[in-house]
Amino acid sequence: MPELPEVEVTRRGLLPFLPGRRIIKVMRSNKRLRSDASRPLLTRHLPGAVIRTIDRRAKYLLFRLDDGAILVLHLGMSGKLSLVAADTPRARHDHLCLGLDNGRELRFNDARRFGSILLWPSDQAKQLEEAFAAQLGMEPLGPDFTPASLLAASRARSLGVKALLMDSRIVAGIGNIYANEILFAAGLHPLTPVSGISRAQWARVVAAGRKILRAAIRAGGSTIADFLGASGHPGYFQLRFAVYKRQGLPCRCCGQSIVRTTVTGRATYFCPACQPSPGRPLQAKV
Numbered sequence: 001m002p003e004l005p006e007v008e009v010t011r012r013g014l015l016p017f018l019p020g021r022r023i024i025k026v027m028r029s030n031k032r033l034r035s036d037a038s039r040p041l042l043t044r045h046l047p048g049a050v051i052r053t054i055d056r057r058a059k060y061l062l063f064r065l066d067d068g069a070i071l072v073l074h075l076g077m078s079g080k081l082s083l084v085a086a087d088t089p090r091a092r093h094d095h096l097c098l099g100l101d102n103g104r105e106l107r108f109n110d111a112r113r114f115g116s117i118l119l120w121p122s123d124q125a126k127q128l129e130e131a132f133a134a135q136l137g138m139e140p141l142g143p144d145f146t147p148a149s150l151l152a153a154s155r156a157r158s159l160g161v162k163a164l165l166m167d168s169r170i171v172a173g174i175g176n177i178y179a180n181e182i183l184f185a186a187g188l189h190p191l192t193p194v195s196g197i198s199r200a201q202w203a204r205v206v207a208a209g210r211k212i213l214r215a216a217i218r219a220g221g222s223t224i225a226d227f228l229g230a231s232g233h234p235g236y237f238q239l240r241f242a243v244y245k246r247q248g249l250p251c252r253c254c255g256q257s258i259v260r261t262t263v264t265g266r267a268t269y270f271c272p273a274c275q276p277s278p279g280r281p282l283q284a285k286v
């Protein structure tokens with residue numbers, strides 16, 4: 001599943017090419033996605049519009065158009081965007097194709113169809129964007145992701161630290177891979193109850209989060225050239241994970257075997273020595 005770094009690399013890969021381009025044509029497949037703008041809405045607002053810029057919020061890409069409307073894309077589990085010559089044959093699972101005024105086409109391909117295509121018309125975009133933002137937590141690479149705000153968010157909550165990092169209403173955009181890696185780097189067991197985490201420990205989570213997400217974005221930067229090709233996309237960055245999918249292998253810090261368990265339904269990896277079990281662990285849901 002694309003996580004925040006993949007979405008950010010997609011944004012950075014498209015930024016040199018899309019702003020200033022006019023959309024001249026829209027093709028929408030008739031397959032439903034997780035959430036959808038209707039085809040009439042897309043064909044009413046997109047042709048003729050000029051893409052002003054592309055922003056990212058959590059794992060959503062916001063294509064801001066010159067009339068104030070916003071096209072919102074979420075890549076879901078398997079979605080990818082590519083920019084190709086308009087005469088390139090369309091692929092199976094191409095669900096949205098935007099023909100541009102320079103003979104190229106932006107294509108959204110999503111085999112599993114958990115992605116989303118939304119369109120916020122200019123007269124409603126401001127309210128819709130505010131309502132959307134109100135449902136999302138802190139941006140882990142933004143200024144609000146601080147030890148103080150994590151301490152405040154964890155007060156009166158009884159959940160483990162991994163569940164908190166993955167709750168998009170609290171922290172937006174950290175998925176399973178990076179939650180595992182961040183907690184290893186911060187030396188916190190995934191089930192550590194958030195109510196007992198000190199400010200100094202949250203400071204380690206913030207520092208680890210920024211460092212790991214930025215490293216992943218940097219690693220992805222080298223794949224941008226592929227992504228712009230006919231079939232390529234950023235895919236997964238070949239990061240050297242510390243714990244993710246390394247069960248049974250020696251910890252890169254201490255040599256002890258990495259353990260795999262399940263927390264809130266998701267595969268969870270940790271080093272039992274570097275991330276000691278909290279005094280009163282929450283129950284892992286297996």
Ligand SMILES: [Zn+2]
Pocket residue numbers: 251252253254255256271272273274275
């Ligand atoms: Zn270790």
